[in-house]
Amino acid sequence: MTYRYRETVRDELLRHGVIPSGDTPPELIHGFINDLYVYEIRTLRRRLKDGAVAMKDYARQVEMLRNRYPVLSLPVRFWIAPE
Numbered sequence: 001m002t003y004r005y006r007e008t009v010r011d012e013l014l015r016h017g018v019i020p021s022g023d024t025p026p027e028l029i030h031g032f033i034n035d036l037y038v039y040e041i042r043t044l045r046r047r048l049k050d051g052a053v054a055m056k057d058y059a060r061q062v063e064m065l066r067n068r069y070p071v072l073s074l075p076v077r078f079w080i081a082p083e
Contacts, residue, residue, distance in 0.1 A: 041062070
Protein backbone atom coordinates (compact mmCIF):
# COMPACT_ATOMS: atom_id res chain seq x y z
CA MET A 1 0.00 0.00 0.00
CA THR A 2 1.20 3.52 -0.76
CA TYR A 3 0.66 6.32 1.75
CA ARG A 4 0.56 10.00 0.91
CA TYR A 5 1.09 11.97 4.11
CA ARG A 6 -0.47 15.37 4.58
CA GLU A 7 2.04 18.17 4.15
CA THR A 8 1.45 19.49 7.67
CA VAL A 9 2.07 16.03 9.11
CA ARG A 10 5.25 15.61 7.05
CA ASP A 11 6.49 18.97 8.35
CA GLU A 12 5.89 17.92 11.95
CA LEU A 13 7.57 14.56 11.42
CA LEU A 14 10.57 16.27 9.85
CA ARG A 15 10.99 18.35 13.03
CA HIS A 16 11.75 15.04 14.74
CA GLY A 17 14.04 13.78 12.00
CA VAL A 18 11.47 11.42 10.48
CA ILE A 19 11.04 11.32 6.71
CA PRO A 20 8.44 8.69 5.82
CA SER A 21 8.51 7.00 2.45
CA GLY A 22 5.33 6.17 0.61
CA ASP A 23 5.34 2.61 1.92
CA THR A 24 5.90 3.50 5.60
CA PRO A 25 2.70 2.82 7.58
CA PRO A 26 1.57 5.80 9.66
CA GLU A 27 1.01 3.52 12.66
CA LEU A 28 4.72 2.65 12.66
CA ILE A 29 5.74 6.30 12.61
CA HIS A 30 3.19 7.20 15.27
CA GLY A 31 4.69 4.55 17.54
CA PHE A 32 8.19 5.90 16.95
CA ILE A 33 7.19 9.53 17.62
CA ASN A 34 5.27 8.43 20.72
CA ASP A 35 8.35 6.60 21.98
CA LEU A 36 10.39 9.79 21.50
CA TYR A 37 7.84 11.75 23.51
CA VAL A 38 7.78 9.16 26.31
CA TYR A 39 11.57 9.17 26.45
CA GLU A 40 11.64 12.97 26.73
CA ILE A 41 8.91 13.13 29.38
CA ARG A 42 10.67 10.45 31.45
CA THR A 43 13.96 12.33 31.12
CA LEU A 44 12.25 15.50 32.30
CA ARG A 45 10.73 13.66 35.27
CA ARG A 46 14.13 12.21 36.14
CA ARG A 47 15.65 15.70 35.99
CA LEU A 48 12.92 16.90 38.36
CA LYS A 49 13.75 14.12 40.83
CA ASP A 50 17.47 14.87 40.53
CA GLY A 51 16.86 18.53 41.29
CA ALA A 52 17.96 19.78 37.86
CA VAL A 53 14.45 21.15 37.24
CA ALA A 54 12.60 23.16 39.86
CA MET A 55 9.07 22.03 40.72
CA LYS A 56 7.75 25.51 39.92
CA ASP A 57 9.11 25.15 36.35
CA TYR A 58 8.08 21.54 35.80
CA ALA A 59 4.51 22.12 34.59
CA ARG A 60 5.68 24.77 32.12
CA GLN A 61 8.35 22.43 30.76
CA VAL A 62 5.85 19.58 30.41
CA GLU A 63 3.57 21.91 28.44
CA MET A 64 6.46 23.03 26.23
CA LEU A 65 7.35 19.41 25.59
CA ARG A 66 3.74 18.53 24.77
CA ASN A 67 3.60 21.47 22.35
CA ARG A 68 6.60 20.03 20.46
CA TYR A 69 4.56 16.92 19.62
CA PRO A 70 1.23 18.22 18.22
CA VAL A 71 1.16 15.43 15.65
CA LEU A 72 0.47 12.93 18.45
CA SER A 73 -2.84 14.61 19.19
CA LEU A 74 -4.00 14.02 15.61
CA PRO A 75 -5.53 10.57 15.05
CA VAL A 76 -3.39 8.50 12.67
CA ARG A 77 -6.24 8.18 10.18
CA PHE A 78 -5.90 11.93 9.53
CA TRP A 79 -2.17 11.72 8.79
CA ILE A 80 -2.90 10.54 5.25
CA ALA A 81 -4.06 12.98 2.58
CA PRO A 82 -7.41 12.18 0.99
CA GLU A 83 -7.27 10.65 -2.48
